[in-house]
Amino acid sequence: MLTRQQLIEQIKQKRSFLCVGLDTDIDKIPAFLKDYPDPIFEFNKRIIDATRDLCIAYKPNAAFYERHGIPGLQSLIRTSEYLPKDCLSIIDAKRGDIGNTSGMYAKAFFDKEATGMDFDAITVAPYMGHDSVTPFLAFEGKWVILLALTSSAGSKDFQYLDVNGGTLYETVIQKANTWAGADRLMYVVGATKSNEFTNIRKYAPDNFLLVPGIGAQGGSLEDVCKYGMTKDCGLIVNSSRAIIYASSGEGFAEAARAEALKVQQQMEAELEKAGVI
Amino acid sequence: MLTRQQLIEQIKQKRSFLCVGLDTDIDKIPAFLKDYPDPIFEFNKRIIDATRDLCIAYKPNAAFYERHGIPGLQSLIRTSEYLPKDCLSIIDAKRGDIGNTSGMYAKAFFDKEATGMDFDAITVAPYMGHDSVTPFLAFEGKWVILLALTSSAGSKDFQYLDVNGGTLYETVIQKANTWAGADRLMYVVGATKSNEFTNIRKYAPDNFLLVPGIGAQGGSLEDVCKYGMTKDCGLIVNSSRAIIYASSGEGFAEAARAEALKVQQQMEAELEKAGVI
Numbered sequence: 097m098l099t100r101q102q103l104i105e106q107i108k109q110k111r112s113f114l115c116v117g118l119d120t121d122i123d124k125i126p127a128f129l130k131d132y133p134d135p136i137f138e139f140n141k142r143i144i145d146a147t148r149d150l151c152i153a154y155k156p157n158a159a160f161y162e163r164h165g166i167p168g169l170q171s172l173i174r175t176s177e178y179l180p181k182d183c184l185s186i187i188d189a190k191r192g193d194i195g196n197t198s199g200m201y202a203k204a205f206f207d208k209e210a211t212g213m214d215f216d217a218i219t220v221a222p223y224m225g226h227d228s229v230t231p232f233l234a235f236e237g238k239w240v241i242l243l244a245l246t247s248s249a250g251s252k253d254f255q256y257l258d259v260n261g262g263t264l265y266e267t268v269i270q271k272a273n274t275w276a277g278a279d280r281l282m283y284v285v286g287a288t289k290s291n292e293f294t295n296i297r298k299y300a301p302d303n304f305l306l307v308p309g310i311g312a313q314g315g316s317l318e319d320v321c322k323y324g325m326t327k328d329c330g331l332i333v334n335s336s337r338a339i340i341y342a343s344s345g346e347g348f349a350e351a352a353r354a355e356a357l358k359v360q361q362q363m364e365a366e367l368e369k370a371g372v373i
Numbered sequence: 374m375l376t377r378q379q380l381i382e383q384i385k386q387k388r389s390f391l392c393v394g395l396d397t398d399i400d401k402i403p404a405f406l407k408d409y410p411d412p413i414f415e416f417n418k419r420i421i422d423a424t425r426d427l428c429i430a431y432k433p434n435a436a437f438y439e440r441h442g443i444p445g446l447q448s449l450i451r452t453s454e455y456l457p458k459d460c461l462s463i464i465d466a467k468r469g470d471i472g473n474t475s476g477m478y479a480k481a482f483f484d485k486e487a488t489g490m491d492f493d494a495i496t497v498a499p500y501m502g503h504d505s506v507t508p509f510l511a512f513e514g515k516w517v518i519l520l521a522l523t524s525s526a527g528s529k530d531f532q533y534l535d536v537n538g539g540t541l542y543e544t545v546i547q548k549a550n551t552w553a554g555a556d557r558l559m560y561v562v563g564a565t566k567s568n569e570f571t572n573i574r575k576y577a578p579d580n581f582l583l584v585p586g587i588g589a590q591g592g593s594l595e596d597v598c599k600y601g602m603t604k605d606c607g608l609i610v611n612s613s614r615a616i617i618y619a620s621s622g623e624g625f626a627e628a629a630r631a632e633a634l635k636v637q638q639q640m641e642a643e644l645e646k647a648g649v650i
Contacts, residue, residue, distance in 0.1 A: 119474075157470075157474060157477075159468075159470060159474045159475070159481065160477055162477065162478065162481035162488070163478070163481045163484075163487055164487065164488065165481070165487065165488030165490070166443060166446055166450070166488075168488075169442070169443055169446050170443065173442065173443070190468065190469060190470050190498070190501075191436075191467065193434075193436060194525040195525060195527075197396075197434055197437075200434075200436035200437055200439065201436045201440070204439040204442070207440075210440055210441065210442065211439070211440065211443075212443075213442070221467070221469060221498045221500050221501075222500060222530075222531060223500045223520055223523075223532070224498075224523050224525065224528065225529065225530030225531055225532070227525050227526055227527040228525075228527050229527075243500055243501065246471070246500075246501050246502075247471065248472060248501065248502075248504050249503070249504055250472075250501050250504040250506075251501065251502055252502065253499075253548055254499065254502055254544070254545065254548070255500070255502070257536045257537070257541065258537070259534045259536055259541070264531070264534065264536070268531065271530055
């Protein structure tokens with residue numbers, strides 16, 4: 097469990113606001129790992145060992161584990177147990193349902209006794225409104241990361257709709273700000289939307305933003321920082337494929353480290369430029 | 374796998390459009406079942422055996438299984454395998470993510486070889502737009518049931534927002550209608566919104582609507598039918614708690630059957646009144 101203050105300290109200490117996305121795809125990991133009893137966990141373990149001093153968060157994507165049924169859930173539970181306590185552990189699950197059901201999803205990912213998983217934070221979809229989100233907040237110290245403006249083409253279908261003289265995603269942020277403060281609530285904002293970050297900071301001046309879309313999806317780290325960084329950093333920038341699949345050979349973990357180091361160094365420069373460190 | 378035509382035939386033959394919601398809560402099932410190796414599956418199996426001639430669909434709610442980790446997923450897989458082939462099997466999972474991730478969720482619930490689960494339909498959240506929904510439709514013959522207007526208080530936060538001179542939920546339906554036809558796409562519309570059904574039928578004249586909120590949540594079957602039924606019925610009305618927890622004793626399955634029968638008889642009368650049968 098990381099408080100907002102602890103998260104900021106981690107960022108300053110590691111000079112990084114990198115989240116490594118564990119979108120671990122059995123078809124993309126090095127072939128030799130398939131000789132291990134749990135290849136996906138073995139891959140994650142080595143990626144974590146190679147990058148843990150360079151990043152401040154890990155984010156397994158639930159779908160990549162669920163698609164394997166029981167063994168996939170086992171890999172996810174093992175990964176959850178292995179994640180370093182000084183990093184924010186985020187389950188990217190995009191859940192959301194009526195109150196009692198959201199409460200069950202919260203149990204699934206937050207209650208170690210119930211499932212073996214003990215994530216610090218979960219991504220949540222906003223469409224069903226407050227009672228689909230607040231059951232996650234009822235777990236003390238846990239974070240909700242609410243979808244605001246996502247990175248793919250489909251974000252244009254609804255998130256930019258004209259609402260109340262603004263856009264739907266602005267209304268989502270304004271409304272959600274009444275449910276919890278910046279110490280419990282973050283927003284997902286895609287890196288491919290760097291021109292929107294100035295606007296988002298009008299509505300979420302202090303919230304951390306979880307930013308996917310750097311690397312494979314084409315977002316620019318420099319632009320995200322220029323328009324989105326706050327005095328406390330306020331950004332957790334995710335990279336998945338560009339880091340974890342940097343090489344498909346025996347040396348994949350070292351290659352991942354080299355990629356993560358490159359990103360960390362860019363992040364360090366941005367943190368210095370903005371006076372955060 | 375049920376086509377639209379097969380679904381309509383089932384409704385006419387069984388004189389029912391009841392979906393039994395398998396929101397199976399370990400804290401609410403009869404105590405004696407806890408002596409079985411898989412109490413949740415044992416409960417579901419008996420509920421299914423007792424109701425299968427009275428309903429045309431079953432809908433396990435994923436959260437109730439996920440909250441138990443590996444054993445919960447095992448119960449869900451066993452339940453999926455046990456569901457009768459003449460009923461529509463719906464996984465109420467409310468997933469939705471960028472394209473490749475939604476594809477993985479589709480695999481999780483639609484691909485028997487991958488996970489042991491082979492549901493006919495899945496509930497999907499619309500916020501991330503077309504590329505979060507179409508990967509589910511890429512599985513031939515499978516159904517997407519998209520959230521439109523949900524039954525709980527939180528539905529007021531975003532779904533009724535003014536958009537394009539109408540509401541957000543209307544825009545969701547209009548847009549989604551361009552992604553698939555009524556042979557692959559249904560909408561979730563809460564029974565507590567019976568005054569909205571006339572309006573919804575303007576935008577979704579032929580789509581089946583999955584209607585939760587009858588019973589424990591207070592929706593009226595008569596009103597739903599009055600404003601929402603089409604010449605092909607066009608409704609799948611879900612009841613969970615009122616049926617499956619009708620009794621907590623040894624005779625729980627018979628009590629569930631008695632409740633399901635009451636609802637089926639009301640449904641038969643509505644189908645006759647509307648001239649569907």
